[in-house]
Every structure is written in structure tokens, then in C-alpha cells.
Amino acid sequence: MTTRTLNFTRRSRIELTWFHVRTVREGEDLRVQLLSFDHSHLPGLPPSASVVLNCFLGRLGQVRVECGTVNNLLTNVEKKFWVGDHDSVRLSLLVRDVDGDSPGKILARSAEVPRFIGGGTRSLLVVKPENLGSQVWRLQIDEENGPELLINDRIRKSKDLVRSNEFSALVIPEIFRQISEWVLLNYAQFEEPGSIGYSWRQMVDELGVDLDGEDFTESSHREIVAQDLEMAFAGRHRSLEILVTEDEEGLDD
Amino acid sequence: MIKSTIKTDLRRFTPEGVAEFGRRVDFARLHKTNIDLDGLLESDESTQVIVGEKVVGDPPSFERYEFCKFLHEIFETHRNALSHTKVNVLLDGGLWSWLAARWASRLTSTKGGKPFVGELSRWVFESQNGRRDYRHLLASPYRIYSQNVGLKDGLNLVLSGPVWLYNEFFEQVASRKYLHTNPEALRGLEILYWDPKRRKEKDGARAVVDRFGVVFNQLELTWDLGGMTAEEIVELLPKEFEIWKP
Numbered sequence: 001m002t003t004r005t006l007n008f009t010r011r012s013r014i015e016l017t018w019f020h021v022r023t024v025r026e027g028e029d030l031r032v033q034l035l036s037f038d039h040s041h042l043p044g045l046p047p048s049a050s051v052v053l054n055c056f057l058g059r060l061g062q063v064r065v066e067c068g069t070v071n072n073l074l075t076n077v078e079k080k081f082w083v084g085d086h087d088s089v090r091l092s093l094l095v096r097d098v099d100g101d102s103p104g105k106i107l108a109r110s111a112e113v114p115r116f117i118g119g120g121t122r123s124l125l126v127v128k129p130e131n132l133g134s135q136v137w138r139l140q141i142d143e144e145n146g147p148e149l150l151i152n153d154r155i156r157k158s159k160d161l162v163r164s165n166e167f168s169a170l171v172i173p174e175i176f177r178q179i180s181e182w183v184l185l186n187y188a189q190f191e192e193p194g195s196i197g198y199s200w201r202q203m204v205d206e207l208g209v210d211l212d213g214e215d216f217t218e219s220s221h222r223e224i225v226a227q228d229l230e231m232a233f234a235g236r237h238r239s240l241e242i243l244v245t246e247d248e249e250g251l252d253d
Numbered sequence: 254m255i256k257s258t259i260k261t262d263l264r265r266f267t268p269e270g271v272a273e274f275g276r277r278v279d280f281a282r283l284h285k286t287n288i289d290l291d292g293l294l295e296s297d298e299s300t301q302v303i304v305g306e307k308v309v310g311d312p313p314s315f316e317r318y319e320f321c322k323f324l325h326e327i328f329e330t331h332r333n334a335l336s337h338t339k340v341n342v343l344l345d346g347g348l349w350s351w352l353a354a355r356w357a358s359r360l361t362s363t364k365g366g367k368p369f370v371g372e373l374s375r376w377v378f379e380s381q382n383g384r385r386d387y388r389h390l391l392a393s394p395y396r397i398y399s400q401n402v403g404l405k406d407g408l409n410l411v412l413s414g415p416v417w418l419y420n421e422f423f424e425q426v427a428s429r430k431y432l433h434t435n436p437e438a439l440r441g442l443e444i445l446y447w448d449p450k451r452r453k454e455k456d457g458a459r460a461v462v463d464r465f466g467v468v469f470n471q472l473e474l475t476w477d478l479g480g481m482t483a484e485e486i487v488e489l490l491p492k493e494f495e496i497w498k499p
Contacts, residue, residue: 104477
């Protein structure tokens with residue numbers, strides 16, 4: 001027996017991979033911007049139809065970002081709003097009729113997707129779902145916000161993934177190595193307590209690798225020291241033991 | 254006009270304070286008594302000071318709108334202190350539970366000649382519980398007020414009546430997030446059910462207002478109601494609403 005779904009609304013579905021949204025947290029505020037929307041999958045959309053990005057914050061409200069029209073998409077519109085200590089918002093993109101038979105009618109809409117935006121207290125490593133194509137994760141280092149771990153937004157439970165033992169043991173040490181290179185390059189400049197660079201420098205210092213008086217301008221030297229730091233980090237966080245213990249537990253089963 | 258009473262600090266309950274307040278509310282509910290607040294409101298163990306000056310007096314009225322306006326002025330005046338103590342006014346369970354306790358004697362109604370406390374969620378604010386958070390006597394009306402500050406029309410029905418008294422308009426709106434976060438929808442509600450000449454709800458409106466909430470939720474699936482005016486929303490409503498249209 002087959003089940004059919006009837007689409008009474010005649011509304012088209014916008015797949016999550018067709019649009020790309022940037023969210024940047026600034027303290028208790030969030031800046032949101034639609035970066036792209038590939039509507040070529042929906043050839044029937046009227047050129048004058050409006051494109052709206054909705055941001056939902058639970059019961060606290062809904063923020064609309066008007067992003068122009070289908071044939072004149074505005075990707076430079078940025079909206080800033082208060083999110084307090086919420087660690088996620090829900091995003092949805094819709095296209096609404098403007099000049100057609102039913103002004104205001106929704107012609108196409110995406111599902112509401114949660115976007116992790118970090119907690120109220122500043123996280124050392126911000127985790128962000130992003131459209132990464134076929135790549136699973138990527139480290140991005142922003143001069144102002146510091147390192148950001150981008151996780152492919154097709155992975156629904158990105159927070160769970162990052163917290164998993166496998167990710168902690170196999171991926172986090174490599175992320176730390178990349179961040180260490182950035183810290184070493186800017187070691188002398190990261191002196192301002194409270195800054196993200198200072199916090200990372202402290203983390204590197206705590207590993208006990210002697211860095212005093214070293215010159216890290218040469219990339220080959222930075223790479224070697226960063227590898228040392230990665231090993232110290234993996235040892236401190238017992239990366240191998242996590243997997244070995246898991247494996248042994250698996251054998252018992 | 255309520256007589257002025259002694260002002261108090263602005264405080265919030267600690268987690269222990271919230272738990273103790275909850276126990277006392279439960280006791281009062283079961284035994285049909287007033288809530289015993291002895292040693293609770295200003296105790297250092299059960300509360301944390303937000304503003305250590307006597308800034309919280311009695312409101313000019315316990316009518317929802319007036320009461321929310323009164324609270325809003327306090328929060329705006331002491332915004333820095335709230336921020337400093339990391340109090341999120343819209344979500345802080347300790348703050349709203351303390352405020353409910355602060356005016357507990359005024360918020361307790363009577364039923365059959367005995368004090369009527371009602372369910373725990375009217376007093377203890379559970380901001381993370383989507384099924385109960387809108388039931389808080391003070392936090393829920395304040396949320397609607399703060400989301401629509403400056404709205405000229407739209408709150409006459411929803412924020413009418415004393416905070417402890419059941420209001421069908423408030424119930425319908427507070428429990429539907431797409432409704433109370435949409436000022437034009439609130440204005441649409443008033444176009445239908447508010448009599449501007451008599452400055453009161455239209456006769457019989459209270460009995461049918463639940464339909465507005467139900468139909469609004471259905472329309473929301475098909476129409477971009479967040480981008481429409483109140484008049485456009487009203488225009489979309491089916492025949493059963495014709496008799497209420499002006």
C-alpha cells in the first residue's frame with residue numbers, strides 16, 4: 001500500500017541546501033544576513049515575489065528580514081536583534097506573492113531549522129552549522145571573533161557530533177593544532193586579558209611547552225611547535241584512551 | 254487607587270528560594286490558605302538582591318496593562334543593575350517567582366470564601382516549559398506587553414482585567430506564539446471584538462474568541478501573516494467572522 005501526501009496549499013518546498021544564512025553573535029545580540037538563495041529549482045516563482053527570512057526565538061518573538069524579491073535578491077541586508085542567552089534560533093526562508101492573485105500568500109517555504117548561535121558566556125570555540133558542500137567540518141579563524149568550527153549544516157545534530165568521543169579523540173586535536181599555529185603567529189600580540197586571543201594563548205601556555213623567547217615568524221618552525229602542542233593536548237585530554245576504552249568495551253559486548 | 258505601602262529592594266529567588274516558594278504555594282493550594290511568605294521575601298538564603306535600594310512599591314493598579322507598564326518602568330530604570338546581575342527579564346524564573354511572591358496577597362483570589370491559589374505555574378515561572386510558561390500571572394502578560402510596547406491599539410482586550418482574573422482574550426493570545434508576537438494580529442483581534450465607542454469588548458465576543466486563535470493558526474500555514482496588516486488579516490477570515498467585522 002502506498003501513501004500519498006496531498007499538497008492542498010500548492011506551496012513549494014525550499015530545500016535547506018538552496019539558501020545560505022550567516023549569523024554572528026555579538027554579546028546578547030545576533031546579526032543575521034541571507035547570503036544566497038538559489039531559486040533556480042523553483043522556476044515558477046514570479047520575479048516580483050518577496051523573499052523573507054524569518055528568525056524565531058521561541059515564545060519571545062519573530063524577526064523578519066526582508067531580502068528583496070526573487071529577481072532582485074538583497075544579500076546585503078543585515079538585521080541585528082536581541083537574543084539574550086539563547087543558544088539557538090530557528091530560521092526559515094519563505095517567498096510570498098506580491099502582485100499575483102493572492103498577495104500575501106506563501107508560494108514557497110523552507111522548514112524551520114535550528115541554528116546554534118553559542119551561549120551567553122563566550123565560548124572559546126564557537127561551533128556553527130554552515131553550508132560546506134561535501135566537506136564535514138572546517139576551521140575558520142576570524143581576526144575579531146577568533147576560531148570558529150564550521151560543521152556541515154546537513155548534519156542535524158552538530159552539537160552531539162562535536163561532543164561525541166570519536167570527534168573529541170580524532171578531530172579536536174587537529175583543530176587544536178591549527179589554532180596553535182594561529183596563536184604562535186600572534187603570540188606577542190595576544191596580551192590583552194579578556195580577549196579571545198589571550199584566552200587561547202593561556203590554553204597553549206597551560207600545556208607546559210616552553211615557548212619563551214621563541215621566534216615563530218618562520219612557518220616551518222611554527223608547524224613543528226604546533227605539532228608538539230597537539231601531542232601535548234592529545235595526551236592531556238587522553239584522546240587515545242577514549243577510543244581504546246571504547247573499543248575494549250565493544251569487545252566485551 | 255491602591256494605598257502606597259513600604260517599598261522593597263528588587264530581588265530574585267535563588268534556586269533554593271524558588272523551590273521553597275513552590276512548596277509553600279503547594280501547601281496553600283492544598284489547604285486553601287494564603288501563601289505563607291514568612292522569612293522568605295528578603296532572606297539572604299532564599300533571595301539575591303538585584304537593586305539594593307527600595308525601588309519596588311505597589312503599582313497604581315493591578316489591571317494587566319497598568320501593572321505591566323509599572324513593571325516596565327522599573328526594569329527600564331534599573332536596566333544596568335539587571336544586566337550586571339545577569340538577569341534576563343523575559344526569562345528569569347527567580348525574578349518572576351519573587352515578584353509573584355512580593356504581591357501574593359493581592360494576587361490571591363477567593364473561591365467559596367476561601368483563598369484560591371491555583372496551580373503552581375501561576376506563581377513559579379518555568380520559562381523553559383513551553384506548555385506552562387504562559388500561565389504565570391505576571392511574566393506572561395509582561396511578555397506580551399514588552400513585545401508590543403508602543404502599540405497604540407491591540408492590547409485593550411488582551412491586557413484588560415486584573416492579573417489574577419481569567420481573561421479569555423489573554424488566554425487565547427498568550428498560548429499562541431505566532432499570535433502574541435504579531436502586533437498586526439493583535440490589532441486584528443481588536444478590529445473584530447473591541448467596541449471603540451463603549452471602550453469595552455463587544456457583547457458575546459468572549460464566547461467565540463477561541464475561533465480566532467484556531468483559524469489564525471490555520472491561516473498561518475498558507476499566508477505570510479507576519480507581513481500583513483491587521484485589515485488584510487481580517488479580510489482573510491472566513492464567513493463566520495462576518496458579524497464581527499465593523
